[in-house]
Amino acid sequence: MTDLRVRIGTLTLENPVMPASGTFAEGLAQVADLNRLGALVTKTITRELRDGNPLPRVAETQDGMLNAIGIPSKGVPYFLEHTLPEMARWTPPLVVSISAPTIEGFADLAAAMTVPGVAAIEANISCPNIEEDGRAFAMTAGSTAAAVRAIRGATRLPVWAKLTPNTGDIADVAQAAEAEGADALVVANTILGMAIDLATFRPKLGNVMGGLSGPAIKPIVLRQVYQCARRVRVPVIGCGGISTAEDAAEYMLAGAAAVQVGTATFLHPTAMLAIIDGLAAFCAARNMRGVAELTGAMLREEADEAEVEWLGQP
């Protein structure tokens, strides 16, 4: 039997597979056993009451989808009275995803979520859909540092910073988050994109722009996980187009300690369970005792300079 447990800072997860924020709610229990997941991650909540973006909120693309849901949120009291007790009925650790328009708002909400039943806070400093042109704290190392510092100071819970793939240098951002006390990094949120309906000349999303997810983005985010994991010591949680155990294994080889699965669940609601079983089989077939051995195990042969030196000779 493969040991599927992984450590994310002080938390030990029964396996490395969890839902991506925004793609999971209690409705999944109609189809899948949530107690088999490594962790549960809530849809992002805000203190502000939010209706979300105008419709349409999703659009299909080649091997993926665009979404501009816009974080509908019923606020903190509703979350504490309804969502939290509902989620607390399941055994996996509960990770609460939070967002706020300001750094002070992030700190305030992190403090409000520091309650029994919450195992960690995922700071969604990267949603492309709530600020103009996809602006988010995680776009720059400076604003990431300021946000993570404030959240770190407001809670004793582990803080996971969810980064954006829409930045020029994600490794710099990752390093800034780690330096300010993030316990783990989630790499990454969706890639800002858009689509236009050629029959109507209208944008396919009510918000015009939205986040691209699904298999189409996997190579890009895999590269970003690799870049981040090389630069930081805290665990990196890979998230981007993972549909199969093979995708998850690839992310772990690139440096991820765990993975989040989102869009794949929309197509196959038991995708996460299949990925857990598939990872166990993947490791067993290679005589690996634990799935954690995969993390960062990509082999990269350094070119032997002595042997290739002659190529440069005239």
Next chain:
Amino acid sequence: MTLPDATAPAPHADDDASLPPAARHTGAAAEQTATVIANAAVNAEYRHLVLHAAPPATGAAPGQFFQLLCPAPPGAAPFLRRPMSVYAADPAAREVAFLYKVAGAGTLGLAGLRPGEALDILGPLGRGFALDPAWRSIVAVGRGAGLATLGPLAQAARARGIGVTAVLSARRPDLVVSDALFRACGADVLAITDAEGTSGPIHVERLLRRLIAERRCDAFFTCGSARLLAVQQRLAREFGLPGQVALEQQMACGLGMCFCCVREFNVGGAVVHKRVCWDGPVFDIAEAMA
């Protein structure tokens, strides 16, 4: 054809009050590979897809829906599943059926399915119609694909001894679907069409007022037309009648997770967003906003 149970409680609890202390996977819905038994045209626009399937799919209630992973037709690649309301569910025969019109890449892919081929279905999903055993007679008003959604309701009503008057609206008489199913259930069928000039709101209102006067309308059930919904909402308010409407919306997950299928509802004077896939697709007619 076995009757779906329209009085069974919805597969998910309304709110948190009745939650058990420890949670379990409910199995109310499942993804499964069904096999195509038949997939033939019923008129110039609609096709009837019959699948061999297993529970829980075969226990689908009227008004519930499935998320179908449609095969890709040539030149297109539907990425997401397509929601489709159930037209028939038969646990004894292990069958589920759908009535659909080719409207895009997903349904075009469905149209190419041949008997013996496989289709990945997820369901049954959502909250279906609810029938009050105290009712003696109901009126079902539908148009287009909405007629398919209302079809199984007629069967469930008959099983409870509730009479049904079906007002079926279409562009032309040859495009009326579900009428045979309604008639087989003993329903009184009134077909109204654009071609005959009988489908306009004024005519429909006159017709519904007559049914109310004849005490044949203890409740309205409707699907497929915002215009017809508005007429029934007005009459329901005027005569204090209950009603239910099955609504459609673009969906991604079908399980209440992604919040892409929200619509606006008037709940006690306040406009609130509800998820069609999870809070519906059947809603109180008084709350729906056309």
